[in-house]
Amino acid sequence: MGTSLTRRVFLLGSAGLAAGCAAPGSASGGPVTVEMWHGQEDTALDVLKGLAADFERTHPGIRIDLGGGVLADAMLQKITAALASGSYPDIAYVFGSDLASVARSPQAAEMTEVVDNGPDFWPAAREAVTINGRIRAVPALLDSLAVVCNKALFAQAGLPLPADDWRWPDFVAAAAKLTDASAGRFGTAWPGVGDEDTVWRLWPMVWDLGGEIIAKDGKHIGFAGDTGVRALEVVRDLAAAKSVYIDPKSGSDQMYQAFQSGAIGMVPTGPWKLPDIVDAGIDYHVVPLPTFTGRPVTISGPDTWTVFDNGTERVQAARTFLSWLTAPEQDVRWDTGAGSLPLSHGAQALPEWQKATEETEGLSVFVTALDSARVKPVHPAYPQISQAVGVAIVSVLLGQASPADALRDCAKVADAALLIPR
Structure with missing residues (x-):
């Protein structure tokens, strides 16, 4: 089903990282680099690049590398090969229907804190990243039919x-x-x-x-x-x-x-x-x-940002970025710029999204439908x-x-x- 979506801000870990605070750099003193296989092209990629640049300005201890990966349709094959070789990214855009297969890898990090401390995600978005009661990814895209x-x-x-x-x-x-x-x-x-x-x-x-x-x-x-x-x-x-x-x-x-x-x-x-x-x-x-x-x-066919374990520093940096990215203020930028639905009630309530629904005939029907949306089972x-x-x-x-x-x-x-x- 694939096409678009995005982000948020909240406390992470015992110490926590607020949206405006700089995350710590790496143990060597330089910034922690998060490699992100984004799966996007054209307009959506341009929006994501702008968001990543804004994140880096407010989080100088983290650098977001958007240079690698493939388009979303080929991501499962690419990630499967990367996990087998032991050289994989920190974040990848994984279709919701592929998450169960990917999350079986011990390298897939759990994302419970990010989602639980995030905004009020639509139930369909939470369900799409939950496997056997554990949250294995962060919602990245939300749509409806x-x-x-x-x-x-x-x-x-x-x-x-x-x-x-x-x-x-x-x-x-x-x-x-x-x-x-x-x-x-x-x-x-x-x-x-x-x-x-x-x-x-x-x-x-x-x-x-x-x-x-x-x-x-x-x-x-x-x-x-x-x-x-x-x-x-x-x-x-x-x-x-x-x-x-x-x-x-x-x-x-x-x-x-x-x-x-x-x-x-x-x-x-x-x-x-x-x-x-x-x-x-x-x-x-x-x-x-x-x-x-x-x-x-x-x-609804929510897609996901799935995080892989390349060490504690990089996992924490990836969680920090995704918490910021899925916050309503960032989410609404992705929604209006890349043509997606808001991931949360908070993003839906923002003036930017309300303006978008006023300007685009029928857009509100898709959002209202999220109240009755279900998702496919996250099953291998x-x-x-x-x-x-x-x-x-x-x-x-x-x-x-x-x-x-x-x-x-x-x-x-x-x-x-x-x-x-x-």
Whole structure:
């Protein structure tokens, strides 16, 4: 799900380090250098560079090195190799879905003090960095999923814009009415590669229906019955009506380009796409995800700043930087500059964020959705579960399997992954 997020200030350790105080230098007398594999590019990286420079001015005992690493999509492979070689960074940007695998390393430092002494992180952000009751990273990104509608296409189809309490059958019906094959227009879109971008859009349906990704016994998926079938039936119905554009390439760029060119009526997406939609000149409307039950639910895909142990000085310096970085005053700079949601109620309340929501149509819908947001389980078998679900969704999208058959095959693979000792 990946795209953006950020920071905070509070006491660390028994002595503590306030935001305005300089952290001690290294034992040799010089500054402690924190190597950070940031995972960012373009605008987000520029914002992070500015924040790091400001931190160094107020903390002369710590230097932040942003020179290494790779983009976030390749971070897991890079970190895995680095840990195996014994040469790893102090901080890395790790996707939330990869944290369970990375945190198994004894080099991954615990971050309980940083998060507990930090701001009032949204529950989804805390949950995403907690494994077996221990906080293993610091929240770095926070988003949510909602539906962005093209107002002009709704008007052209004679459809009222969706209300906040709409249901999935309403979504399917609207998609059919918005579709015009002769004009090359689709009602909605869905990634069709089978990757995590394909999968995470299904989980709010599963949760809404009372299912779980992993059952309480930890040995089976928690959506193998009617829950999973009903969710996949939405996908089937969209495909059967030929009202869904299936993006054949990873990254979902084609479906977003089609939406921005006026060829798609509505698309479930996150707040990171709003700047592109605004730039494309689309007159749009944002509504929460539909539900089956009337209970609001969405998904958040928090990513993390994970710290690795290169000695006490560097771990303490990394914690100091992340405490400062995730403080509301810094967080709101990242949010407004790099297109993310605030990590905490404190950042949300700041005038800078309130101004951003006033200036950007629909942004407040994504923030409000955080009240009902859930996250994927931080479990080492999740990548295998996701892969199996991705195959199931694509097979239903392409009409190659019924929801029940696709789910049965998915359960065999996913349950087997859960039984592998880790």
